[in-house]
Amino acid sequence: MSTYLFDFDGTLVDSMPVYAAMMLRILDENNVRYGDDIIKIITPLGYRGTAKYFIETLGMDMNEDDLVALMTSRAVKAYTFDVQAKAHVIDVLRALKARGDDLHVLTASPHAMLDPCLKRLGVYDLFGNVWSCEDFGTTKADPKIYHMAAEKIGKPVDKVWFLDDNYNADRTAKEAGMRVCAVYDASSAEYTQEMKQIADAYIEDFSQLMASTQQA
Numbered sequence: 519m520s521t522y523l524f525d526f527d528g529t530l531v532d533s534m535p536v537y538a539a540m541m542l543r544i545l546d547e548n549n550v551r552y553g554d555d556i557i558k559i560i561t562p563l564g565y566r567g568t569a570k571y572f573i574e575t576l577g578m579d580m581n582e583d584d585l586v587a588l589m590t591s592r593a594v595k596a597y598t599f600d601v602q603a604k605a606h607v608i609d610v611l612r613a614l615k616a617r618g619d620d621l622h623v624l625t626a627s628p629h630a631m632l633d634p635c636l637k638r639l640g641v642y643d644l645f646g647n648v649w650s651c652e653d654f655g656t657t658k659a660d661p662k663i664y665h666m667a668a669e670k671i672g673k674p675v676d677k678v679w680f681l682d683d684n685y686n687a688d689r690t691a692k693e694a695g696m697r698v699c700a701v702y703d704a705s706s707a708e709y710t711q712e713m714k715q716i717a718d719a720y721i722e723d724f725s726q727l728m729a730s731t732q733q734a
Contacts, residue, residue, distance in 0.1 A: 519618045520731060521678045523667060523696070525658075526625035526632055527561070528683035530611075531639075533601045534705035537561075540592050541568065544585075550578045557705060562658035562687045564626035564651040565589045590630055597631035603639050604703075606724040613728070615644045622647045624667055624680075626658060647671070658687040664694035679731055685709040689716050699731055 528534040538557045545552055550572065560568040569585040572578040578585070615621060621644055625632055629650050636642040647670065654663050668675040680691040683703035692698045700713035702722040714720045719730040 519620060520614075521620040521622070521671060521673050522614065522731075523622045523624050523664075523671070523678050523680045525680075525682035525684065525687065525701070526623055526627050526636075528703035528705055529681055529701045530603060530607050530623070530641075531601050531635060532604050533597065533635075534561075534683070534703055536596050536601060537593070538705060540589070540596075544588065544592075545572065545576070545578070548578055548580065550576050552576060558684070558686065558709070561684045562626055562690070564657050565628055566652065567626070567657045567659075590628060593627075593631050594634075597627075598634040598638070601635055603641070604724060608639060608641055610724045610727055611641050611644050620671070620673075621645045622649070622667070622671060624649045624651070624658070624663070626651050628652060658682075658684075659690055661690055661694040664691050664696050668696070681727075685713050685716075688713055692716050692718075697731075699727070 524530055527537055541560060560571055563571060565586050569582045572585060573580065573582060611621065623645050627650060632648065632650055636648060642648065651657050654666050656663050665675055668678050671678065675695040678696050679699055680696040681699045681701050682688050683701040683706050685706060688698050688700045698717040699719040699721060700717035721727055721730050
């Protein structure tokens with residue numbers, strides 16, 4: 519039996535275009551300047567961490583709680599009704615569960631978007647735990663979150679497969695001791711080589727998951 523800890527955005531669901539457009543629109547509306555790597559930087563941070571980054575690093579003039587509320591309100595509708603699973607995700611998750619594997623989710627997205635989306639897609643009950651970073655009070659940029667998740671799962675950190683499409687999250691999970699399967703997403707395509715270098719496995723499509731993690 520294998521234990522998997524899945525990211526959500528860009529890994530299980532095709533939500534990164536929605537997420538990126540929403541965050542860039544908020545910055546543009548407030549005339550905040552940002553670099554080309556802004557999405558890569560904020561993706562592991564969660565909404566609270568992203569709000570802090572916008573305010574403390576980019577100089578956005580808004581109350582943190584108000585900014586988090588703005589992000590959340592704009593995202594809830596899309597995740598509840600529109601965001602779809604990536605190709606082959608649902609079938610592979612069901613196959614993993616059927617063979618007795620242990621499945622969990624760890625994502626920067628708040629439960630307000632995460633839970634309704636997974637339930638609409640019919641996969642919420644396949645997971646032993648569905649965690650948002652807010653449940654741990656830290657982000658996927660912090661190595662401690664991977665140790666805390668492994669402890670709650672009840673497995674040594676090096677016995678858990680972590681899957682994410684974000685290079686920074688994959689690198690941090692690897693540094694924390696997890697086995698990493700990097701996942702292709704169009705939003706992070708420019709970091710493909712870096713992800714392949716640090717990961718134990720790399721998949722371009724979810725249909726490759728079972729073979730890739732067995733061989734690694």
